[in-house]
Amino acid sequence: MRNQFVRQLNDLNIKLLKMGAMVQEIIEVAVKALTTQNLELARKVYELDDDIDNIELEIELECMNLIALQQPMAKDLRVIGTVLKIITDLERMGDHAVNIAKVVLEIGEEPFVKPLIDIPKMAKLAQAMVKKSLDAFMNADIELAREVANDDEAVDEIYEKIYTELINKMIAENTIVKQATNLIFIGRYLERIADHATNIGERVIFIETGENIEIN
């Protein structure tokens, strides 16, 4: 029985890593759609998000079956509870990627009001945070989990920079307010994606140490 439980938990972890890889991909595709103004690619983001929703549902059902059939002990129940929370964070990241894609479709082929340098930088950081936070969970690596929180500060700083820059640009030049607002939105979505990766890191710290850091 215990062996079977360990095997099922292992299966669950593999699916979770797969979902994490899908989320990294959707962030990459959404931001690439933006920087290349590729509307076809933006539409692909919606499909990728459907896949993410499906795997979330799959993992969730597996978690519930695991709880119902194996009646896990306290610590194992906590691990499964954490998986249920992690997939929620991952799923929300997918939603934010869709939000980015929506803006890409809205901007269309209109020339950018500024070169996009910081947004791709935020995206790269956010993708790395997703990977790091899941690795931290798999290996119960608290140090790695704490790194995610540090990365989040870097992301917040870039967002603040983008925000200030675009607000100033709008003040200087009223014809760009619509696109500038849209680009602020994209910055905000990436910042939220990073927050969700941070949540995962914080859940790892909580489950390993009982230390309760505020989760967004």
Added chain:
Amino acid sequence: MRNQFVRQLNDLNIKLLKMGAMVQEIIEVAVKALTTQNLELARKVYELDDDIDNIELEIELECMNLIALQQPMAKDLRVIGTVLKIITDLERMGDHAVNIAKVVLEIGEEPFVKPLIDIPKMAKLAQAMVKKSLDAFMNADIELAREVANDDEAVDEIYEKIYTELINKMIAENTIVKQATNLIFIGRYLERIADHATNIGERVIFIETGENIEIN
């Protein structure tokens, strides 16, 4: 055993309604803090959100214990799975209320660039949607669940109106871009709150009919 399960499920429903009432309150307080520019009230939103996070955790643990100890059958398992999803939507609404409060603190005592009429209207609608969606869940009332989706369209329309109005205002008057952007953000948060209520409605329809409407 079955009786005990029914009783525990009943307890769970009561807590869920309580959480719903808390979410209605936090929306009300956040928007009141905005319209009255009451920074004290804005800070209270953070406390209310902590309470919401705590009751979410409580309900979640209860769900997992219920699954582990009672090993519910397929339909009951689906109901508990739905509760787990609903609390996630409710918790996200709380987060968006905090986002609103953050903007309130940022605007501070600066006079509004326009009278706030549509934002309170959106908030009222969103609050009613939360109540309606939970009532629909409790009473397995599909008609009521469908009403929530209709209300969501009304909310989306108001948001579009606010957005267009504020963008035009920014184009006309560059000194207001910061506040106008902030007010667009608030509109967006309320729109997201309504989306989450819609999700709950859609989950009710799904659990009762198997009809899978897209959930955001």
